[in-house]
Amino acid sequence: MRSSLRIIWLLQKEEPLAFWGGLFLAFLPAAAGIALLAVSGYFITATAIAGLSAGAIAFNTSSAASSIRLYASMRIFGRYIERVITHDATFRFLANLRSGVFRGLVARESNGTLSQRSATALSRVVSDVDQLDGLFLRLVVPLASATIITGLTLVILWQYSPMASIALGAVQAAGLTILAKSGGHRQKAQARKLNAARDALRVRVSDLVRGRRDLSVFGGLEQQRVAALKAVNQLDDVQEQNELTDMRNQAVVSTMSQVMVAVTFLFAAYSYQQGQMELKHIALFAFVALALPELLISLANSAGSWSKMSGAADRVRSLLTVGQDSEALQNARSNSETPSFEVGKDALNLKGIHFAYTPKAAAILDGVDLALPTGSRTVVIGPSGAGKSTLAAIVARLQTPQSGAIQIGGVELSGMAEDKLRAALTVVGQRTQIFHSTIAENLRVAREDATDAELWEALAHAGLKELVEGRQEKLETHLGEGGLGLSGGEGRRLALARAYLRNPEIWVADELTEGLDHATADKVLASFRAMTRGKTVLMVSHRASELEGADRVLVLEDGKLGEVTLPLSDEIKGRLRDD
Ligand SMILES: Nc1ncnc2c1ncn2[C@@H]1O[C@H](COP(=O)(O)OP(=O)(O)OP(=O)(O)O)[C@@H](O)[C@H]1O
Structure with a gap:
């Protein structure tokens, strides 16, 4: 009542x-x-x-x-x-x-x-x-x-x-x-x-x-x-x-x-x-x-x-409260500083991150420290269920850790304005949402004012230019619900093109090639590497091929991150899929 x-x-x-x-x-x-x-x-x-x-x-x-x-x-x-x-x-x-x-x-x-x-x-x-x-x-x-x-x-x-x-x-x-x-x-x-x-x-x-x-x-x-x-x-x-x-x-x-x-x-x-x-x-x-x-x-x-x-x-009121709180939080964040990315400094820095999905559940991350210097490429591996995707979600502020501090370009993540965060960091991964709309509109989700020339450039970087040029309606080609009309790999590359339009400094890739065959995975990885040259990259992976070109490989196990010496030992290689 x-x-x-x-x-x-x-x-x-x-x-x-x-x-x-x-x-x-x-x-x-x-x-x-x-x-x-x-x-x-x-x-x-x-x-x-x-x-x-x-x-x-x-x-x-x-x-x-x-x-x-x-x-x-x-x-x-x-x-x-x-x-x-x-x-x-x-x-x-x-x-x-x-x-x-x-x-x-x-x-x-x-x-x-x-x-x-x-x-x-x-x-x-x-x-x-x-x-x-x-x-x-x-x-x-x-x-x-x-x-x-x-x-x-x-x-x-x-x-x-x-x-x-x-x-x-x-x-x-x-x-x-x-x-x-x-x-x-x-x-x-x-x-x-x-x-x-x-x-x-x-x-x-x-x-x-x-x-x-x-x-x-x-x-x-x-x-x-x-x-x-x-x-x-x-x-x-x-x-x-x-x-x-x-x-x-x-x-x-x-x-x-x-x-x-x-x-x-x-x-x-x-x-x-x-x-x-x-x-x-x-x-x-x-x-x-x-x-x-x-x-x-x-x-x-x-x-x-x-x-x-x-x-x-009762239910609606709690949602309204959450909505109001989130709006108040967005307003409070709106004047946050703009992150700056300088070579020699950390683009991303995590200190003492603790995270559990529920208060009673075991901690997925138990005091994780991670520093990504600007322009570095880091890959996190670990057993299934270790918390790699959770770590990626926390970095992208899709999950909030119970304790610890995260800085992006020197700015506290918790207080950063939404638009500044999304301009600085993007996540690409196995789950790609393709909307029931044209290719152009699917790309402009990332940047509303992108010109056709910019869309073509993004498609070229994602290795999709020829495919779209081959379609009768080109950029105006309609995609079905859930990306119908595109293969899994093409859908993933469309998502990369979308991310490219944002041109962020930090790229987080969560199992980018999961579910793709070897040849398609290679194409997607090649597009990803070309796009992220000189950028700060954090990859979460199971696949040996995704580790190529990494400056650092970290293993997440029992809630902690540990450094892996390169080249990889046979024991670590054995844990990865090399298809
Ligand atoms: N929304 C959720 N609520 C509760 N538990 C979750 C939720 N999402 C994931 N988990 C659990 O948290 C743990 C870590 O999941 P996460 O997806 O981060 O692992 P992962 O290392 O990425 O696994 P994989 O390599 O298999 O993708 C798993 O035990 C999972 O069951």
Whole structure:
């Protein structure tokens, strides 16, 4: 609940006019609806009484009729304007929420604290944000108008009959309590079940689609299909329970409205009998009793989703906080010094780096020191799982060490502005993202303003010029999702061309030729060496061929870096692949 309130407060702070305007306008037509029914009731009764008294009691029909016209128009036009304003507020709220959440997601992904699989995290975030689109429309607006209007109505009715007014208030309060309860603990459990069922379905379907080739080859396709169907059935069951709860809430409200009319009528009649109320006001009470539960109907429709909203708000709030922190950090870093790379000084310097993925896990890096002089080429080797890629990620600030200091070109990495860091250092590796776009656009990810001539130069350095020239649409050739239309080696070289456009001083290569055959790996390595001539290079590798031309080879083992004397001993060579 606290998270929901924080998010509502955020909405109010960012769009105060739309928020308060929407609330006020939501209040108007609802109040006009009650007034309309109340005056109509009063009008009908008073006219009947005047008629029955054969003119003995006078009744001014014109003022009542004009009130009815006024309230009816207020209700219709007020509702229209209210819808426009509250929906506008909701869209603004969603736009702000989405960008805040996305900022948080990017911050978590880039500092390595995204705890779930990224596909699960992303789809969970999408459904959380969808859930919260009702926060203003389905919770704040109906709850605020139901509370304020009920309060105001009861104060007005108090003048006519305090007892009937108390009866009305008690039944309305009972209705609100039942609805709030139905959005309580059981609902929380149901919301958790619903999320779990949705996650299970997403994971099953995503595994089925992405892993269809392996599943066909190893015969697990049918098993995975059955698991996906089971997840569908579980989701159906949970959704059915949710629908039942919604229906129960609506039944509560409609039963309550009947009870309200009966109880209010009884109390009003009793007040009349006691001489505390005029006959014509009894109908006023009865009609108000009919109208008040209308305020609860929209609450009843959404009561089932309050818990879901509250769970979603908890998760979304933590992402918003991460996003805000990351933005504040970026702002604080924005005035950092520009790194300078001078021959004879260290381009990169790591001191006493300790890193573990979780507080309880064993340290992957346990006091690592590393100094890369400007223009040097260093290769880090080590057994699988030793932490080589982790070291590369830390150097690129994609992971944050628990302790230790890193300097790039004499500037502290933790305080360096993002653009200065990315201009100074780049990472190329086995995982290359090729976007579903043209070759030119894929390259301009690195430098938006690069000219066509510069793109061709980068392609030439990456050994891709002939290939692209051979394609009919040249730089405008469309690449499919995940680099379709390029071989693994070509994709890797396109990534090198992209990195070349940045022309950084420090190049970090993480398993650059992993998964490529010998001939292709050689081509990629040749492009890499040509591009990085005179630059500072840190390579993480398994392959003997990647060690060629290295000034230094270091071995990472048991969390520590050790120097390997060159030429390599047979023992070290034995650990490397020489394909
Ligand atoms: N996001 C993560 N969360 C938890 N543990 C991780 C994560 N990424 C890697 N690890 C673990 O950290 C250890 C080091 O992984 P890393 O990828 O850095 O090793 P590596 O030396 O590059 O291995 P390889 O040579 O096989 O690529 C491994 O035991 C790995 O399972």
